[in-house]
Amino acid sequence: MLQLATSFGVLLAFVSFAAAQSAVWGQCGGIGWTGATTCVSGSVCTYQNDYYSQCLPSTASATSVGTSTTSGTTSTVATTSTSSAPASTANIGLNVAAKAAGKLYLGSATDNPELTDTAYVAILSDSTEFGQITPGNSMKWDATEPSQGTFSFAGGDTVVNLAKANGQLVRGHNCVWHNQLPSWVSSGNFNATALASIVETHCSTIVSHWKGQMYSWDVINEPFNDDGTWRTDVFYNTLNTTYVSIALKAARAADPAAKLYINDYNIEGSGAKATAMLNLVKQLQADGVPIDGVGFQGHFIVGALPSTIQANLEAFTALGIEVAITELDIRMTLPATDALLAQQKKDYQTVISACKAVTGCIGVTIWDYTDKYSWVPSTFSGQGAACPWDANLLRKPAYDGIVAGFQS
């Protein structure tokens, strides 16, 4: 019996030694990690942030890892999740999963103030997780042309240079939008001729500046009201719908290689607003105006996804254009419970599966990957936890939902 127990102990020791090396893409270190700290042959344990080191293929590690290489310092961050739900268990990067499913990228929005956070940047820069970046604010009109004819590209340049260093695509966001519009445009009382020239100059100048460096541009952002009528902003009120073609033509002339998109929210499922967008695309095509894609923002609520996402995406790709999910996040009423996080995981999987099933759905962008920098809590009081990483930069079950969506 003693002999048996001893042998069993030896066996256990052997088993735990055999399991003491993490697989490729597996975790191999980080604060609180008690598992294996070495990697199987052909992969290297690579620091991602204080909470997470990962086994990356030896050949990929030199280029795919972020700039931060020091560990041991713990940054203090706000915690919005009170759940003890297990973190994600998937051992594959989101962008790796997206590409394996035939997509061009899985990406994240980012914003310039966040780029001083080295732990955040390390994950953002990991091209196994993110193959694409969208600047959340620094290419908008108020940032790029705060006064007429005075252009500022510094913030956008920073994001583009980071993406280049990481080997990531960039979605330009955006040329024409009613929001974050300087008052010299919105309250300038310009006549149609003057405003048309202002729109053309703005789009032409910013798209030219980043010529050859953009995968795509959201040339027009949020042109419709939720009932499918046109948003009565300064552009529509002055130029009727012609501002759309003015901007698209200016963008095409400025960078013929960039895919030109119109981007909106609440068009993810069928309905009046999606129909209005479909009709706009048909009209632009009939008029010979360049249009390459429609962006479906995807700002969803846990447990309340539209049921027609895939069919709706197909209605757009049937027109011969591509589609992308451009600003995905799925918010909940706080505090985050295990049940809400489990439903959120399902919802992420549902959205990703819909994109995966539609050949012309080329990629998905999360509207920042972490709850630490999500726009949601400051906009919707009492809501948040919308992203696949929590405020401590730990992966949530939603991460596994995304992987499952790509692998379904």
Ligand code: 9MR
């Ligand atoms: O993420 C952006 C946030 O930092 C800004 O405060 C906000 C202001 O308008 O815009 C956010 O991004 C929006 C995007 O540009 C267009 N779709 C909705 C996004 C969330 O509001």
